[in-house]
Amino acid sequence: xxxxxxxxxxxxxxxxxxxxxxxxxxxxxxxxxxxxxxxxxxxxxxxxxxxxxxxxxxxxxxxxxxxxxxxxxxxxxxxxxxxxxxxxxxxxxxxxxxxxxxxxxxxxxxxxxxxxxxxxxxxxxxxxxxxxxxxxxxxxxxxxxxxxxxxxxxxxxxxxxxxxxxxxxxxxxxxxxxxxxxxxxxxxxxxxxxxxxxxxxxxxxxxxxxxxxxxxxxxxxxxxxxxxxxxxxxxxxxxxxxxxxxxxxxxxxxxxxxxxxxxxxxxxxxxxxxxxxxxxxxxxxxxxxxxxxxxxxxxxxxxxxxxxxxxxxxxxxxxxxxxxxxxxxxxxxxxxxxxxxxxxxxxxxxxxxxxxxxxxxxxxxxxxxxxxxxx
Amino acid sequence: xxxxxxxxxxxxxxxxxxxxxxxxxxxxxxxxxxxxxxxxxxxxxxxxxxxxxxxxxxxxxxxxxxxxxxxxxxxxxxxxxxxxxxxxxxxxxxxxxxxxxxxxxxxxxxxxxxxxxxxxxxxxxxxxxxxxxxxxxxxxxxxxxxxxxxxxxxxxxxxxxxxxxxxxxxxxxxxxxxxxxxxxxxxxxxxxxxxxxxxxxxxxxxxxxxxxxxxxxxxxxxxxxxxxxxxxxxxxxxxxxxxxxxxxxxxxxxxxxxxxxxxxxxxxxxxxxxxxxxxxxxxxxxxxxxxxxxxxxxxxxxxxxxxxxxxxxxxxxxxxxxxxxxxxxxxxxxxxxxxxxxxxxxxxxxxxxxxxxxxxxxxxxxxxxxxxxxxxxxxxxxxxxxxxxxxxxxxxxxxxxxxxxxxxxxxxxxxxxxxxxxxxxxxxxxxxxxxxxxxxxxxxxxxxxxxxxxxxxxxxxxxxxxxxxxxxxxxxxxxxxxxxxxxxxxxxxxxxxxxxxxxxxxxxxxxxxxxxxxxxxxxxxxxxxxxxxxx
Ligand SMILES: [Cu+2]
Numbered sequence: 019x020x021x022x023x024x025x026x027x028x029x030x031x032x033x034x035x036x037x038x039x040x041x042x043x044x045x046x047x048x049x050x051x052x053x054x055x056x057x058x059x060x061x062x063x064x065x066x067x068x069x070x071x072x073x074x075x076x077x078x079x080x081x082x083x084x085x086x087x088x089x090x091x092x093x094x095x096x097x098x099x100x101x102x103x104x105x106x107x108x109x110x111x112x113x114x115x116x117x118x119x120x121x122x123x124x125x126x127x128x129x130x131x132x133x134x135x136x137x138x139x140x141x142x143x144x145x146x147x148x149x150x151x152x153x154x155x156x157x158x159x160x161x162x163x164x165x166x167x168x169x170x171x172x173x174x175x176x177x178x179x180x181x182x183x184x185x186x187x188x189x190x191x192x193x194x195x196x197x198x199x200x201x202x203x204x205x206x207x208x209x210x211x212x213x214x215x216x217x218x219x220x221x222x223x224x225x226x227x228x229x230x231x232x233x234x235x236x237x238x239x240x241x242x243x244x245x246x247x248x249x250x251x252x253x254x255x256x257x258x259x260x261x262x263x264x265x266x267x268x269x270x271x272x273x274x275x276x277x278x279x280x281x282x283x284x285x286x287x288x289x290x291x292x293x294x295x296x297x298x299x300x301x302x303x304x305x306x307x308x309x310x311x312x313x314x315x316x317x318x319x320x321x322x323x324x325x326x327x328x329x330x331x332x333x334x335x336x337x338x339x340x341x342x343x344x345x346x347x348x349x350x351x352x353x354x355x356x357x358x359x360x361x362x363x364x365x366x367x368x369x370x371x372x373x374x375x376x377x378x379x380x381x382x383x384x385x386x387x388x389x390x391x392x393x
Numbered sequence: 394x395x396x397x398x399x400x401x402x403x404x405x406x407x408x409x410x411x412x413x414x415x416x417x418x419x420x421x422x423x424x425x426x427x428x429x430x431x432x433x434x435x436x437x438x439x440x441x442x443x444x445x446x447x448x449x450x451x452x453x454x455x456x457x458x459x460x461x462x463x464x465x466x467x468x469x470x471x472x473x474x475x476x477x478x479x480x481x482x483x484x485x486x487x488x489x490x491x492x493x494x495x496x497x498x499x500x501x502x503x504x505x506x507x508x509x510x511x512x513x514x515x516x517x518x519x520x521x522x523x524x525x526x527x528x529x530x531x532x533x534x535x536x537x538x539x540x541x542x543x544x545x546x547x548x549x550x551x552x553x554x555x556x557x558x559x560x561x562x563x564x565x566x567x568x569x570x571x572x573x574x575x576x577x578x579x580x581x582x583x584x585x586x587x588x589x590x591x592x593x594x595x596x597x598x599x600x601x602x603x604x605x606x607x608x609x610x611x612x613x614x615x616x617x618x619x620x621x622x623x624x625x626x627x628x629x630x631x632x633x634x635x636x637x638x639x640x641x642x643x644x645x646x647x648x649x650x651x652x653x654x655x656x657x658x659x660x661x662x663x664x665x666x667x668x669x670x671x672x673x674x675x676x677x678x679x680x681x682x683x684x685x686x687x688x689x690x691x692x693x694x695x696x697x698x699x700x701x702x703x704x705x706x707x708x709x710x711x712x713x714x715x716x717x718x719x720x721x722x723x724x725x726x727x728x729x730x731x732x733x734x735x736x737x738x739x740x741x742x743x744x745x746x747x748x749x750x751x752x753x754x755x756x757x758x759x760x761x762x763x764x765x766x767x768x769x770x771x772x773x774x775x776x777x778x779x780x781x782x783x784x785x786x787x788x789x790x791x792x793x794x795x796x797x798x799x800x801x802x803x804x805x806x807x808x809x810x811x812x813x814x815x816x817x818x819x820x821x822x823x824x825x826x827x828x829x830x831x832x833x834x835x836x837x838x839x840x841x842x843x844x845x846x847x848x849x850x851x852x853x854x855x856x857x858x859x860x861x862x863x864x865x866x867x868x869x870x871x872x873x874x875x876x877x878x879x880x881x882x883x884x885x886x887x888x889x890x891x892x893x894x895x896x897x898x899x900x901x902x903x904x905x906x907x908x909x910x911x912x913x914x915x916x917x918x919x920x921x922x923x924x925x926x927x928x
Contacts, residue, residue, distance in 0.1 A: 041853055042837040044773055059770045066760040073756050077731055081749065086671075086738045093736035096673040101732070102725065109724045113717045116767065121710060123769040128706045143546075168849065170455040178454060180851050203542040204636060206701060206776060210842045215772045217702045219637060220541065221630025224703035241776040241844040243535045245542060246462040249847030313462075315528045316548065345546065 048211035048236060049228050051127060055213040058123045062116060069112070127213075130225055133195030135188065141198075141205030141218035141240065143345065144247035144304065147352070148186050151197075155270040158352050159184045160300060161250045179249070180237040183300075185256040189263035190230055198224045202347065203245060209238035209255055217242055230257040245345075247304055281355045281382040287363070290379065294364025297357045305345060310369040316345065320365050327375020333362055334380070334388055355385040409912060417512070420504030421912065422489045423807070428511050429486025430800070433479045434876070436518065440474035441869050443467045448865040450848055451858050464848035465533035470521070472536030476654065477561050478518055480788065483796045484657040485510075485568050488596050490807065492572065494903040494910060495590045497581030497919045502574040510567035517560035524550035535846060537647070540628035540639040544620045551621065555614045562607040569600035569607075576600075581902070583921030587678065590901050594681050595660030598688045602649045602656075605692075610646040613639065637702050644695035652691045655787060656684055658795030659726060662748050664900065665802050666730050669745035670737030671896040676729040683722035683729075690719050700771045709768045716766035723759055727752060742894070743817030747798035750790055750825050758786030761836065776846075779839030785832045794824075797875065804879065805893045809909030810886025816878045823871035830864030 047053040138149040142158075149156040159182045166172035168179075175181070188194050198207050200218035207226075208215040214226040230236075238253040258266065299308070302320075306312050310321035320326050325333050337358055340348035349358060359382040367377050409415045409424065416428060446467045450457045459467065489507065493500055501507050524531040529548035532538070543551060576597045580589070589597075616639075619625040626632025628639045659680075667674040674680065696704060696712040704712075730752050739745070761783040765771050774780060805811050834857040839845075843854045850858065889908040897904040906914050 041841050041857070044840045045842065055769055055773060058767065059764075059773065062764050062767050062770060066764055070757060070760050073727060073731070074753055077734075077749075077753060080731060080734045081739060084670075084734060084737050084739050086740045090738060092671040092738040094672070095675070095736075097676055097678075098732075101728075102676055102679045105728050106721060106725060109721045113720060116763075117714060117717060120713060120767045120769060124706065124709055124713070127769050127772070128709075168456055174454060174852060176852065178852050179849060203546050204539055208776075208844070210773060213773055215701050215775055219630075219702065221634075221636065222703060239842075239844050239847075243465070243539070243542065243846045245546060246460075246465060246533070248465075249461065249844075249849050 045210040045213075047213055048232070048234060049213070049230055051228065052211055052213040054123055054126065058119055061119055065112065065116060129227065130195075133227055134192040136195045136197060137186070137188075138223075139196050139198045139207055139218065141200035141202075141207065141244070141251075142347065142352075143202050143245050144240075144251040146186075146207070146240075146251065146253060147201075148184075150267065153267050153271070155267060155274075156351070157184050157270070159186065159254070161252060163250075177237065180239070180252045180254070182252055182254045185235070185254045187256050187258055187263060187266045188228075188230065189260040190233055190257050191260065193227060193229050196226045196228070198226060202345075204242050205240045205244045205251070206242035207238070207253060208241045209236050209253055211236040211238075212255075215241060233257050233259060277354045277356065281386050283382075285356070285359070285382060287367075287379055290360045290363040291367060293357065294360035294362070295368075297353065297361040298364050301349070301353070302361065310365070310371075321369035321371060322374065323371075326365050327371050330362070330366075330378055330380060333365075334358075334385065337362065338385075338388060350389070355389070356382040358382075358385050418508070420500075420508050422493050422501045422504070422507065423910065423912065425501075425507050425511050426486045426488075426490030427807070429482045429489060429514075432511075432514060433481075433483035433486060433796075434879075436474050436478035436482070437872065438876075439522075440471050440479055441872065443471035443474070444865060445869050447471060448862040451850070452862040453859065454850055454852055454855050456849060459848075461848045462530065462533060465535075465846070466525070466531040468846055469532045469535050469538075470525075473521065473532075474518070475788070476536060476650070477558075478514075480654045480792045480796070481565065482514060484596075484599075484654075485565075487592075487657065487661070487796070487799050487803075488568075488572055491803065491903060492575060492593055492596060493579070494906065494914055495593050495901055496576065496579060496584055497902050497915045497921070498575060498579035499913060499916050499918075501571050502579055503571045506567050507571055510564045510571065513560050514564050517557045517564065520553050520560070521557040524553050527553070537643060538617075539643075540617060540620070540636050541630075544617050544628055547621070552618070555618050558614045559611055562611045565603050566607050569603040572596055572600040573604075581915070581918040581921050583923075587681070588921070590660070591663040591674065591677070591680055592657065592660030595656045595658075595684055598684050599653050599656045602653050602688055602691065606646040606649045606653075609642060610650075613642045613646065616642070637699075640699050640702060641696070644698045645692075647698065648695040649688075649691040651784075651787075652687055654792045656688065658751070658792050659684060661795045661799045661802075662730065662751050663733075665744050665748040665798055666733050666752075668802075668894050668896040668900050669740055669742060669748070670734045671739075672733055672737040674729070675732035675735075676725075679725055680729055683725045686722045687719060690715065690722075694719065697766060697768075697771070700768045701775050713766055713768040717763065720759070720763050720766075727756055727759075738896075740895075742801075743812070743814060743821055744798045744802035746818065746821045746825075747794045747801065750821070751794045751798065754786055754790035754794070754828070758783055758791055761786065774839065776844055777839040778835045778843045778845055781845050782832050782835035782839055785835070789832065790825075790828050794828075797824075800879070802894075803903070804882055805886075805889035806903055806906075806908050806910055808883050808886065809889055809907075810882050811889050811893075812878050812882035812886060816874060816881070820871060820874045820878060823874065824868060827864045827867035827871055831861055831868055832864075834858075834860050834864075 044056055044059050047056045136151040138151055140147040145158050145160045147158050162181045162183045163179050164172060167174050198216045198218045199222060200220045202220065205218040206215060207218055212228045214228060216224040216226045234257050236255045240248060240251040305317040306320050310319060312319040336346065338348060338350045340346055359380045362380045366372065366375065416424065419425060446459060450459055450464055489501065527550050529550050531550060532554045534543040534547060576593055616627040620627050620629055626634035628634050628636050630636060663674050663680060694712060694716045696708060697716045700709060765774055765780065765783060801812060801817055838854045838857045841853065843850055891907050892898060892904050893908060902919060
């Protein structure tokens with residue numbers, strides 16, 4: 019099947035392959051720093067290209083000109099101090115020429131004054147968390163490409179694997195400073211158009227900065243191997259006008275208040291189950307799998323788990339605190355009280371757990387109580 | 394396995410024993426050299442099969458044949474096997490075969506140690522590969538095994554991985570001790586250091602590098618072991634440790650390791666080019682100094698693998714400048730090879746074809762390396778396919794081609810038979826075309842933004858990835874031709890002369906002994922203080 023597609027595609031490929039410069043070269047950059055690094059890259063590239071052409075050209079000439087011929091003896095010389103010195107100095111001069119623009123760009127990239135807006139970026143297995151430090155707004159950003167697309171059961175969209183549920187929204191014209199860290203393993207936050215690639219390392223905070231002047235959407239990916247879904251934690255940054263940005267922050271704050279109201283509301287089993295299924299699909303299937311069977315031996319099954327079936331208190335604790343030293347992290351920050359209650363209810367009442375266990379329902383209020391008791 | 398056949402005149406020496414015990418107990422440098430070479434040949438196909446799985450998965454966007462988890466296991470083990478199981482043992486095998494013959498010694502200085510350093514290698518790889526059958530699967534954290542992915546978050550089999558790396562390290566250290574001792578003590582009278590063949594020089598320096606850095610690798614994996622099983626926190630931030638420390642320790646080993654995989658190639662290529670140019674090597678002493686300075690510089694460039702971890706700017710600049718410096722001795726070597734061919738009388742037998750491809754494609758890999766050295770630009774290149782393209786250019790048409798060239802070059806000396814030249818040239822052209830088809834487009838997808846080590850990718854990378862995969866399948870298949878050619882040579886080849894190549898006259902002591910080289914050579918050392926004659 020794969021090969022048939024290939025044979026079919028071959029004639030078209032040669033066309034499409036050379037269609038776009040974008041497909042073969044670095045992003046020209048959407049920010050001043052991005053453009054500067056692109057310029058540096060092109061300078062270095064052309065120097066290397068010229069050296070390459072000169073060396074390979076000389077080599078081709080030698081191979082052709084001095085191939086063995088009747089009656090022509092090879093020369094006997096085997097050294098020339100003069101030549102060795104000449105080309106050593108030549109190389110040194112070329113390198114000095116390259117290092118000057120590189121040093122200048124490096125110094126500019128390392129400017130670390132505070133930004134108008136400071137955003138804390140935290141890498142988690144396998145999603146990004148964004149916290150607007152001044153505005154106290156925080157949310158997670160997950161891959162939104164469907165499993166069907168990934169498994170070739172549905173046609174792939176234009177932004178396949180480069181789309182997320184929540185964009186990182188920034189205003190144009192402002193200096194944005196990113197503070198980058200990680201919660202579990204090392205990740206790396208890369209947006210090619212900004213020329214920012216900074217490793218997100220647990221226990222460290224790295225910085226990067228940007229200033230975007232035109233609205234637009236910029237996509238990137240995690241670039242440090244961070245476990246099995248390393249390829250599935252993209253980044254989408256959306257630059258909007260300062261007015262729209264204000265609107266965005268206000269909305270986020272309102273949503274937070276609404277969440278608090280929802281926690282107080284009385285929820286029916288059906289509502290909790292419906293919401294719980296969504297939460298589970300988005301947050302838990304990567305490890306515990308759609309059917310709740312997990313992946314032995316690292317990821318335990320939730321179907322038939324004693325804790326899930328019969329020990330509500332422990333399950334709340336696991337979700338709120340995570341399990342030390344295991345991939346099971348705390349969801350207290352990432353999910354709202356309602357979502358946590360819903361997903362616990364969902365796991366207790368799916369895959370036969372309600373028949374084999376007590377099938378209890380967990381109300382959002384219980385999660386809130388857990389939080390309050392801890393304080 | 395009969396790469397060495399019985400010596401003709403063994404009336405007063407013992408020949409090889411019969412059967413398997415010959416190979417198990419052997420202390421003969423030629424037998425051990427063959428063992429190393431066959432071992433790395435087999436591992437080439439194991440690691441190559443993993444590369445085929447990787448390329449099949451990446452043939453098209455979308456999930457194809459394996460899970461993301463298994464994909465990571467393939468990427469990790471492909472890297473580990475190719476580095477520690479193919480390139481390094483192959484060079485050690487060549488060292489075993491050729492160093493005693495090139496310096497006029499009867500054998501390696503420490504033959505029993507030699508036997509041990511080979512035989513623990515299959516054990517090490519047995520341990521590593523057995524993890525595929527265990528619960529939790531094989532190591533999946535990349536051949537660079539960054540903590541904490543390889544400690545707190547690793548599958549339980551990581552302990553086997555650590556054990557296996559320890560054994561590989563012990564094997565390399567014993568091998569290096571042996572090589573250094575042999576070279577320093579067993580040269581024929583009259584062979585001063587500055588008269589040693591370049592392959593011997595390159596190995597002398599490589600062996601010192603190995604002794605210097607293998608213990609560092611052992612230290613890194615031991616710290617991991619402590620973190621995993623004994624409650625320390627070397628690399629655990631929550632316990633007050635430092636995940637970046639791991640990278641510093643790893644690359645302090647890792648960067649010299651990169652040169653360990655290329656310096657012996659420099660020696661080999663120099664010999665082949667001088668033979669088929671029918672001229673002496675140009676700039677012998679500058680070749681030696683270049684190798685030595687590359688080796689020294691390799692200790693002060695390690696953090697160019699870590700430009701994005703958040704170093705202070707002084708660190709970034711220092712490692713950028715020191716890395717750029719390496720271009721100088723490397724450039725000197727390339728120019729010396731060109732000058733050796735200049736005004737020569739060139740013929741293009743298979744070893745020469747591979748050597749020429751080495752010089753050309755290694756130059757491309759070197760230039761992309763120079764681009765990667767430019768720290769601010771590396772922010773964009775780092776951990777993308779551009780890096781994958783770069784290191785495959787220096788390792789496949791670089792290191793691997795040099796090994797293939799060496800095998801074609803010395804095979805008649807080892808077996809006494811010529812390989813099939815037509816098959817050899819076919820093998821070359823297929824490899825040359827497919828290696829470029831595989832690795833050249835990786836530069837493009839890397840610049841366009843494709844990260845490395847991902848099992849699936851965005852739509853804009855689809856076309857080039859398909860080309861890369863086709864190239865890779867073709868390259869994989871072409872190597873079967875190599876295997877066939879070697880076997881055909883061993884069993885059906887035409888007899889070779891002692892000198893084998895027209896241009897080999899006066900190009901080293903190995904060409905003065907019969908083909909095949911007798912089981913024991915140079916029991917009395919040749920006296921180089923007297924004028925040389927080719928027997
Ligand atoms: Cu990541």
